[in-house]
Amino acid sequence: MPPPAPSLGRSVSLHLQGDWGTANLHRVCGWIAQELTDRCGPHTRVGIWSGRGGADAARAVGRGQVHLALTTPAAFAAAALDGRGPFAGEAVPDLRALGVLPQRDRLVVGVDRSLGITSFAELRAARPALRLATGPHDGTNLIGWAAHEVLHRSQVDVTGWGGRLLTDERPRQTFERVISGEADAIVHEAYMLPPWQEFGARMAFLPVERHVLDGLEADYGWPSATVAEGHFPGCPRFETLDFSDFLVLTRSDLPDDLAHLIAWILGETRATIEAQYRHIPPERSPLTYPLDPVAMGRTPVPLHPGAARYYRSLEAS
Structure with missing residues (x-):
């Protein structure tokens, strides 16, 4: 049985960062924004900022410029935790993940x-x-x-x-x-x-x-x-x-209930995003469907506690 659908009684204002505007990361941001707005207070507003989908994602989250940012490949983001490689000089130790979306690359x-x-x-x-x-x-x-x-x-x-x-x-x-x-x-x-x-x-x-x-x-x-x-x-x-996978990044100070709701959206409304790729064979698709919610919780940086609560519920069910 799937976890019960959560919602927030309050309105929220959230900033997301995707890609240049027309590629996969922006598409994922639009999906999150739509589903989140449906499940929060009536004055909820979600803005999507253009980005590059690279090292700028972890930096934008770490600097507090946005609440969520998407990056690819997922594994590269782990170096941001202690400032290695492209993140030298600007470590983001409180970087956390809400989930990973499969892209075999x-x-x-x-x-x-x-x-x-x-x-x-x-x-x-x-x-x-x-x-x-x-x-x-x-x-x-x-x-x-x-x-x-x-x-x-x-x-x-x-x-x-x-x-x-x-x-x-x-x-x-x-x-x-x-x-x-x-x-x-x-x-x-x-x-x-x-x-x-x-x-x-x-x-x-x-x-x-x-x-x-x-x-x-x-x-x-x-x-x-x-x-x-x-x-x-x-x-x-x-x-x-x-060079696989899209990673949804946030910081540890994102409210727990909001992090839980977004993780739930990733796992439980996945059919919404899958439908946008099903005209392409999975092995040639920029998003490798079908999405597996349990696998989406196996992230290269630590899960936000609110998101971890959702993925633990899958293992218990």
Whole structure:
């Protein structure tokens, strides 16, 4: 039996932060806002701020600029607790989670097959002048941060070898560079989206070396994962950096009853958000449905006590 539906008799004013405005994190914010407004006092107001979905999410919550913010990949947020990696100098020890939404994703490194390179060892030996498309390494964009870490730890020096870094904030901008031929290499995520199938057949995807993956996990808590054989046209199975899941962040001082209500919304009204993705096969969907409320409570940063109360109720039922 599902937990009883909670509600708040009082009106609340809540600030959420999503993505640039039209992608998945903003969509999740809209879902939370709608369901929350239905279950709070009549003067409830929910505002959704644009963000970048990266390190800015934990910072905005930590600074008290917003009450909730969404970030991806989920595992990267754990470094904010003690100020590691992109969060150096601004730790958020009171960062808490309300739940995690599944998005099976990977950060992958691809180079044009015409270069004849199939491994990082071959890449280091050839030292080609790559035109590599990725996200900006600006301390906020986690795609760019992760790309920099993978390349640096793999001893790849794009500009030092005479190449160019072509950086864009949003994935589709990067994909266009590869599709048009402006870029002959890419380090990026959102590997389930259709553009990867458009240009993937002409790319060789490089397995990230084990010492690099182990170092990233030891230093930042970033996990590794595999890309299944055939996910990209004609591509064998390989190992790379996990880039999965959307994480709903808040601070420990969010009222317990409000945190409990939002966690309940995530778990018990999940059909509302799932319906927006069911026209896409789950393995190609930007949100990996069906959502499992128990799994949504397994978060890489501590759960807010109010949210933990909801997820415990699932285990007891």
